[in-house]
Structure formats: C-alpha cells, structure tokens
Amino acid sequence: MPTRIFTGFAWIAFLFWSLLCFGFWAVFSLGSDLVHWIVSNLFGAPDNGAIATALQFLSALGGALITWVWIAGSALIVFFGFMLRRAAGNATTIRVATFRTGDWEVREMKDVTPPRADASDAPRLPER
Numbered sequence: 001m002p003t004r005i006f007t008g009f010a011w012i013a014f015l016f017w018s019l020l021c022f023g024f025w026a027v028f029s030l031g032s033d034l035v036h037w038i039v040s041n042l043f044g045a046p047d048n049g050a051i052a053t054a055l056q057f058l059s060a061l062g063g064a065l066i067t068w069v070w071i072a073g074s075a076l077i078v079f080f081g082f083m084l085r086r087a088a089g090n091a092t093t094i095r096v097a098t099f100r101t102g103d104w105e106v107r108e109m110k111d112v113t114p115p116r117a118d119a120s121d122a123p124r125l126p127e128r
Contacts, residue, residue: 003089010080010081013081017070017074025066028063029063032058036056039055
C-alpha cells in the first residue's frame with residue numbers, strides 16, 4: 001500500500017514538472033520569436049544575416065538548456081520516487097490484531113507526587 005502512494009506522488013510530480021518545463025519552453029520560444037521579429041523590423045536585417053543567426057543560436061541554446069533541466073529534474077524525481085518506494089517496501093509493519101488484558105483488574109491511580117517542603121522553611125527574598 002505505501003509503495004503505491006509514493007508511485008502516485010512520483011507520477012504527479014513528474015507530470016507537474018513536465019508541464020512546468022513545457023510552459024517555460026513555450027514562453028521562451030514565443031519570446032525569442034518576438035525578439036527576432038522586433039530586431040528584423042528595427043534593423044531591416046534579412047533572415048539569414050548575422051543578427052538573425054545569433055538570435056537563432058541563442059534560441060536553440062535556450063531550448064537545449066530547458067531540455068537538459070527537464071531531463072535532470074525528471075531523473076531526480078524518478079530517483080527519489082524509487083528510493084522512497086524501496087524504503088516503504090522494506091519498512092517493518094507491526095499489526096496488533098487483539099489486545100488481551102488477561103486477569104488485570106481496574107484499579108485507581110496511585111498518587112506519586114513527591115512531598116513538598118514546608119513553606120515556613122523555604123528561603124525568602126530579602127525585603128527592600
């Protein structure tokens with residue numbers, strides 16, 4: 001039972017991480033296309049010029065970086081999910097089906113409070 005819980009959490013974390021990275025990739029791709037369009041309109045640069053090539057390189061580099069971050073995060077999620085499943089699978093479970101009191105009787109609680117010292121013997125603070 002506990003292993004299924006960790007498997008479910010690992011799948012949910014993997015899906016959330018994948019959607020988050022896909023969102024970052026979409027925003028980055030849209031932003032790089034917007035910058036490419038602005039630069040080509042400002043400078044009148046052709047699509048095969050040096051500025052366009054540099055922007056395409058930065059766009060590809062950012063996409064590759066997002067892909068590598070997604071792969072690393074996914075590997076960490078899978079690793080920790082696997083380790084938690086193993087730890088939960090190897091855990092010792094003690095189940096107590098019944099509890100017998102035998103011949104015990106219900107008794108009143110015993111007062112175990114230590115005796116207090118007499119208040120007249122206690123040291124006092126000096127008066128001002």
